[in-house]
Amino acid sequence: MSRSLLILGGTAWLGAEIARQAVARGWDVTCLARGTSGVAPAGATLVPVDRSSPGAYDAVAGRRFDAVVEVSWQPRFVQEALVALAGATDHWTYVSSVSVYAAVRAENTEDSPRQPALDPRADATGADYAQAKVACEDLTLALRPQALIARPGLIVGPGDPSDRFGYWPARAALAGEGPLLVPKDAAPTQSLDVRDLAAWILDAGAAGVVGPVNAVGEQIPLADVVALAREVAGHTGEVREATTPWLAIHRVVGWSGPRALPLWVAAGPFPPMGTHASARYRDSGGAWRPQAETMRDVLAWERGLGVDRERATGLSRDAELELIGQLP
Template sequence: MRLLILGGTVFLSRAVALEAVRRGHDVICACRGASGRVPEGATLVPWDRSEEPPELPAGIEAVIDVSRRPSHVRRAVAAVPDAHWVFVSTVNVYADESVPGGPGTLPLHEPITDDVDLADNPKAYGPMKVACEQAVRAGAASASVVRPGLIVGPGDPSGRFSYWPQRLAEGGEVLAPGTSADLVQVIDVRDLASWIVTLAEQRTDGDFDAVGLPTPLGEVLRAGAPDAKLTWLNQEFLEAQGVAPWMGPDSLPLWLPRPEYDGMMQHLVEPSLAAGLTLRPVAETAAATLAWLRDHPDAPVTGIDRERERELLAAWRARA
């Protein structure tokens, strides 16, 4: 299969390119990246997507796109309308993050069809992805729309999940956020990439949430460190101490305030499993992430530092 990947140099799109090359496909990566960043065995076609597309090879059978900019997606679909598209969207397209559900059960945001700078308006991310989905559906011969939640594993540029394997490997008392029963969903980038290639091969049509199984946070953390000494600090205390949820330098990654974000970690995975998604154990993902961090000591890891953690634990014990 001749497969066009719009990207191919960073995290998910690179993992897709690697998997497609491994399966023996004719892989073309169209991006601004230098040729050295494209996986060996793939062909680079330079393309700044703010400009009109270059001459693309004939016979492209499937396209994989991860863009968040509606103009980029519209331009690309117009250039390759006869192929099957796998568009990587996001669960942030859903307008209500408090309710569990998935495609066909949850309302979407109203689309934003212009390209918005997320530094100016981070809330535009989901609505722009809605517009991108609509452009693919309107212009492509057929399409799989894949809506990932939290993608984790080796190569993660966000540093969110990476915080936990690194911190747990250090040992000692570990501050854990919320409650051990809080449900979370993570999906290994390698599992998602493999499934995306399968959807392209099979020309699967439909909308899917690309998520892992809903799993208690305590199980996720202990999957990487079964003997960890976890001290759970509740949501009210963390909020009072100004700890940020989800991601950032003063955050506790994977923690989300409840119940307003209950739905963010309880998306429907059963239709995706029926469509060929396979999921590896979280312990395997945690081990691979830790090994990657040790091989790449400059890789980003975002979350509270050890001094802040000690301060919070001390304040927790000193509370009246």
């Protein structure tokens, strides 16, 4: 007998991957979403709804599902769904984020302090993301104490709209025999392939996993990520390292943005993002595919888009070469 799944979302990147894999397993999949971020995967049923409208859940009212997955970061949407679908399932997953943690620590466990919660009545903006996720977690656990709270870190893989991880294989491919600018001092990275995350969310729901779980990858030095990107892309040019002070003087930022070296966070005693505890994810069946596999698949996807395209995140090649020319 096939399982039934309701995804509150399901047309954007992670939600669509969850839906796609569930369909491949033979599950009956319903995606309740506006549909403006994409289309529901083939085999899934899209219920087009603006969740801010009255009666947003009427189309699925009274139905039972084996699992529900919620991905929103708007507290009002999360609360309204929990109330409207109170009897719809025995297992509820809320996809949160490691951004909920209050402080940069040597290793954030699931019990580490979180940021203050946003007022659940507020309409969250991008600047409120972390505190909105905290509010969503609190609302979920208040109404579904046995929910799974998945806290992903950096999600990577084909289709990544952030342009972060893909910068390195794409830039290595574009550079070819030319030089590549990299940061000299960098904190560890921690990334998880979207396909592994989606598979774990489905498996964890079927197994009845509950409570908070850091859904994160293994800790890998950024230098190793760059080396793998160069190997996969066939880059044979020189690697030019720049120190954190030099990059700051030249207005190069870390992590994301149009003038960024993506994934780079300056090394320090308590580096962020790349040092979250992963034991609970692994113990609950979470997989880590080889990063070389992810890197190859991301490069293939980047080539399809054009490795010389304008990116949402990462230095342009012209800006990179200009900076390299100014290195001592």
